[in-house]
Amino acid sequence: MSLLRNVTTLFIFCPVVALAKPIVLATFAIPLMVENPDKGLFISLTREIAKRNNRTVDILVLPTGKTLLAFSNAKVDGFFPALDVYVPKASAKSTPFYRKVDYAFFRKVSPLRSMKDLEGKKVGLTFRYPYGKELIANKKIKFEYAADDIQNMRKLGQGQIDAFVVEERSGLRALQLSGERGIDFDKTQPLSEQNVYYAFHDNGEGRKLAEIFSKTIEVMKKDGSLDRVLTEAALAQP
Numbered sequence: 001m002s003l004l005r006n007v008t009t010l011f012i013f014c015p016v017v018a019l020a021k022p023i024v025l026a027t028f029a030i031p032l033m034v035e036n037p038d039k040g041l042f043i044s045l046t047r048e049i050a051k052r053n054n055r056t057v058d059i060l061v062l063p064t065g066k067t068l069l070a071f072s073n074a075k076v077d078g079f080f081p082a083l084d085v086y087v088p089k090a091s092a093k094s095t096p097f098y099r100k101v102d103y104a105f106f107r108k109v110s111p112l113r114s115m116k117d118l119e120g121k122k123v124g125l126t127f128r129y130p131y132g133k134e135l136i137a138n139k140k141i142k143f144e145y146a147a148d149d150i151q152n153m154r155k156l157g158q159g160q161i162d163a164f165v166v167e168e169r170s171g172l173r174a175l176q177l178s179g180e181r182g183i184d185f186d187k188t189q190p191l192s193e194q195n196v197y198y199a200f201h202d203n204g205e206g207r208k209l210a211e212i213f214s215k216t217i218e219v220m221k222k223d224g225s226l227d228r229v230l231t232e233a234a235l236a237q238p
Contacts, residue, residue, distance in 0.1 A: 022056040023209065025198070026071060026079040028064040028128075031149050032173035033081070037061055041169070041230045042081055045097060046198075048229050049216045064128035074201060077209060082199035085130040090202045092210035096195035097217045097226065102132065103185040104163045105156060105171055112163045113186040121162035124152040132192025135165065149174035157183060165191060 025046065027034050034040040037059045050057035062070060068086060071079045082093065083100065104123070106112040112121060119140035125131060127145045135141070144161055146152045149171065152164045157180030166174065168187070175183055198213050200206035220226035 020055055022058045023050060023078070024058045024060065024076045026060045026062055026067040026076040027081070028067045029061055029148070030081075030167075031170045031177060033170050034061060042098075044232070045226070045229050046080065048220075048225075049213055052216050052219075053212055055212075071199065071201075078198055078200035078206065080198045081196040083130045083194045083196060085133065085194070087199045092200040092202050092206040094198040094200075094210050094213040095217050096197045098196035098230075100130075100167050100194045100196050101190045102135070102165050102167055102192045102194075103171065103187070103190055104165055105153070105175070105183055105185045106163045107156065107159070108182050108184050110162065111184070111186070113189040115191055118163055118165075122160075124155055124161040124164040126152055126166070130194065131165065132194060135192055150178050153178035153180050153183065156180070 027042065029035070030040070030042075032040065033042045035043070037043065043059060046057060046059060060067075060070070060076065067079050070076045072088065081098065081100070082091075087093070104112050104114075104118060112118055115135065115138065119138065120142075122142045122144055125143050125145050126149050127147055136143075144155075146155060149164075149166055152161070152166070153171075153174045155161045156164045157178065164171070168185070171185065198210070200209045200213075217226065220229070
């Protein structure tokens, strides 16, 4: 009886705390931003957000199409980087954590800076990546798709295309990895800008996760740690 009383007392004063299940997020490879489940600017940010909320996050790096399919089939809790051009309307969204600004990368001997400059030219895009509607809708531009940013940079360097449209940081990383030279872009002439956020399901759990991520992102913006995490992750790249 004494032993039973002691056991009962143990459960009363030392309750077992149920651990929250891991948050499962899908993403896709983007030079510098998402290199693998443990490396990349967006990976570092995601793990920092989870850490600040005492949560565990499992990150799946899949092909772009499979990332969107996993989300639409509810195989994952959410995905990133999410943009309005391919996120279902019935989704819970976090506050934006990044601004995707696309530029035209070109060979220095043949600069092409503006949307008008691209008309009549062969312009490289990366298959299944999100681009601004104003770019895609321009029927005067001849688009050619490649599997990834590095291939597009190589095509540009070898003269197979006239320009390559890509986000600044990932474009510079792809240029570095491609080994090409004589390629540049004009930072004063962006082609399009889009907000980047985390997308979750439009249900109770999804809205709760969106709120958690949003509040943490806002705190990180205010105290400067958002920029710090992204900068430190970039500097850590070889």
